Amino acid sequence: xxxxxxxxxxxxxxxxxxxxxxxxxEVKRAGYAVVVVDDGSSDATAEEARTADAVVISHPFxxxxxxALQTGIAYALAQPAExxxxxxxxxxxxxxxxxxxxxxxxxxxxxxxxGSRFLxxxxxxxxxxxxxxxxxxxxxxxxxxxxxxxxxxGLRAMTRRGAAAIRLRQNRMAHASEWLSQIAAxxxxxxEQPVTVEYTAYSIARGQTVGDAVLILLDLFARRLYR
Amino acid sequence: xxxxxILSTLLAGILMYAWSEYARSPAIAVLAVFVAMAGLxxxxxxxxxxxxxxxxxxxxxxDLILYIWVCLSLIVVxxxxxxxxMQMELITALARKIALADAQPTxxxxxxxxxxxxxxxxxx
Numbered sequence: 001x002x003x004x005x006x007x008x009x010x011x012x013x014x015x016x017x018x019x020x021x022x023x024x025x026e027v028k029r030a031g032y033a034v035v036v037v038d039d040g041s042s043d044a045t046a047e048e049a050r051t052a053d054a055v056v057i058s059h060p061f062x063x064x065x066x067x068a069l070q071t072g073i074a075y076a077l078a079q080p081a082e083x084x085x086x087x088x089x090x091x092x093x094x095x096x097x098x099x100x101x102x103x104x105x106x107x108x109x110x111x112x113x114x115g116s117r118f119l120x121x122x123x124x125x126x127x128x129x130x131x132x133x134x135x136x137x138x139x140x141x142x143x144x145x146x147x148x149x150x151x152x153x154g155l156r157a158m159t160r161r162g163a164a165a166i167r168l169r170q171n172r173m174a175h176a177s178e179w180l181s182q183i184a185a186x187x188x189x190x191x192e193q194p195v196t197v198e199y200t201a202y203s204i205a206r207g208q209t210v211g212d213a214v215l216i217l218l219d220l221f222a223r224r225l226y227r
Numbered sequence: 228x229x230x231x232x233i234l235s236t237l238l239a240g241i242l243m244y245a246w247s248e249y250a251r252s253p254a255i256a257v258l259a260v261f262v263a264m265a266g267l268x269x270x271x272x273x274x275x276x277x278x279x280x281x282x283x284x285x286x287x288x289x290d291l292i293l294y295i296w297v298c299l300s301l302i303v304v305x306x307x308x309x310x311x312x313m314q315m316e317l318i319t320a321l322a323r324k325i326a327l328a329d330a331q332p333t334x335x336x337x338x339x340x341x342x343x344x345x346x347x348x349x350x351x
Contacts, residue, residue, distance in 0.1 A: 067322075
C-alpha cells in the first residue's frame with residue numbers, strides 16, 4: 001500500500017478561484033499531496049489554492065490544460081511521488097475515487113489507471129455531452145487502438161514509470177487523445193477503473209462543446225504534420 | 228515593357244533571397260528559385276503561359292498563374308502555422324521551467340526549509 005503522502009494529486013486550474021480552495025481542501029483532508037498548476041489565471045486561483053495549502057505552480061501566462069498537466073507531472077516527478085493522479089479543478093471528480101485508482105495500479109500491476117465514467121456513473125450528464133464523449137471515444141479508439149470506454153476523463157492515476165513515459169505536447173484540450181496515444185506507444189500496462197463524474201451547473205459551463213471538438217481535431221491533425 | 232522590367236527586378240530579388248536562404252532551408256530555397264525562374268520566363272514569354280494554360284484546360288495564362296499563386300500562398304501559410312506551433316512548444320518549455328523554479332511550497336514544506344533561509348536573510 002502506498003502512503004497517501006506519496007500520492008501527488010495534480011490539479012490544473014484556469015480561473016477556478018470560486019471553487020479551487022474547496023476542491024483542494026477536500027483532497028488534502030484525505031491525506032494526499034496536492035499540486036495546483038495555476039495556468040495564468042486572471043482571478044485569485046493561485047491565492048485561493050495557497051490558502052488551502054496546496055503547492056502552487058503558476059504559469060506566467062495561459063498555456064492550456066495539457067501544458068498545465070505536464071508541468072504538474074514534472075513537479076511531482078522531481079518530488080518523492082510514487083503515484084501521480086490528475087484531477088479536475090471544477091469539482092466533478094470524487095476524492096474517494098483516487099484511492100480506487102491507486103489500488104488498481106497496485107493490484108493489476110499497471111502503470112496507468114484510467115477513470116471511466118461509462119463503467120462508473122455520470123449523474124446529470126447532458127445528452128449532447130454524452131454524444132460528444134461517445135464520438136470522441138470512438139475516434140480515439142480508432143486512432144490509438146486502445147479499447148478504452150472513456151477517453152476524455154480528467155481523472156487518472158499513474159506510477160512514476162508511467163508518468164515518465166508521458167510527454168504532452170498538445171497544450172490545449174487535444175491532450176486527452178495524446179495521453180492514450182502515448183500510453184499505447186509506451187507499451188506499459190493500463191487498466192480502466194469505474195469512477196463517478198458529477199455534472200453540476202458549474203462543471204457543465206466549464207466543459208467542452210461541439211465547437212471545441214472541431215478545434216481539437218484540427219490540433220491533432222496539425223500535430224501530425226511536423227517532426 | 229515597364230511592367231516587365233519591374234517584375235523582373237522583383238523576381239531577381241527573390242532569386243537572391245533564395246540564394247542567401249539556401250544554407251538555412253535548402254528545400255524552400257530550391258522551391259523559391261524554381262518559382263522565380265518560372266516567373267521570369269512567363270514575364271518575358273506570356274504567350275507560353277497561355278499555351279500551357281490551354282493545355283491543362285484553363286482559359287488564360289494569367290488565370291493559371293493566379294491559381295498556382297493561391298496554392299503556393301496556402302502552402303506558405305501552413306508552413307508558417309507549423310513554425311508557430313513549434314515556437315509555442317519552445318515557449319511552453321521555457322514557461323514551465325520558470326513556473327517550476329518559482330513553485331510555491333505548502334506551509335509544512337516552508338516550516339521544514341524555512342529557518343535556514345530566514346537565517347540567511349536576517350544574518351548580519
